[in-house]
Amino acid sequence: MVRPKKNRIVAFNPNVSYFKPRGIPMIDLIEVCLTVDERESIRLADLLGMPHEEAGRSMGVSRSTVGRIIQRARKVIADALINGKAIKIEGGNYSIADEKRIFICNNCNNRWEESHGTGRPQNCPSCNDENCYRINEHNGGNLEL
Numbered sequence: 682m683v684r685p686k687k688n689r690i691v692a693f694n695p696n697v698s699y700f701k702p703r704g705i706p707m708i709d710l711i712e713v714c715l716t717v718d719e720r721e722s723i724r725l726a727d728l729l730g731m732p733h734e735e736a737g738r739s740m741g742v743s744r745s746t747v748g749r750i751i752q753r754a755r756k757v758i759a760d761a762l763i764n765g766k767a768i769k770i771e772g773g774n775y776s777i778a779d780e781k782r783i784f785i786c787n788n789c790n791n792r793w794e795e796s797h798g799t800g801r802p803q804n805c806p807s808c809n810d811e812n813c814y815r816i817n818e819h820n821g822g823n824l825e826l
Contacts, residue, residue, distance in 0.1 A: 686774040689718035689750070690741040694777055701767035711766045716773025719754035726751050735800040787812040 694717070701710055718740070725736035726747070737747040761768045782795045784802055788810035795802055804811045 718773040718775040722750040
């Protein structure tokens with residue numbers, strides 16, 4: 682039995698879902714599919730320059746899983762660029778992240794917000810302690826990082 686795929690956390694979801702080569706009618710194009718989680722992995726690793734380990738934390742998966750997702754995404758993008766194919770962005774195993782991430786410090790109880798795609802904070806901005814974790818205010822649960 683195959684292990685079910687874990688949803689990847691996607692922090693950035695633009696309304697763009699299709700790219701095509703200029704000057705070629707849609708009817709003449711072959712499409713390739715890039716999943717939403719593959720696009721997110723490319724954004725984190727290639728556009729933002731995040732190490733795979735940090736991108737994995739941001740997406741809620743392991744470093745090696747991010748590496749495999751990026752490898753698949755790059756193959757799809759290369760095929761489209763080299764062979765003049767259209768890229769349709771849809772599907773995949775993902776969930777859209779909350780708009781804001783809230784962290785709390787165990788040392789001084791300071792609470793602060795961090796924007797998505799920046800990775801886990803190294804320390805508390807108030808007391809500089811490293812012992813901090815993310816809280817999820819929507820369901821009242823804590824998400825330790």
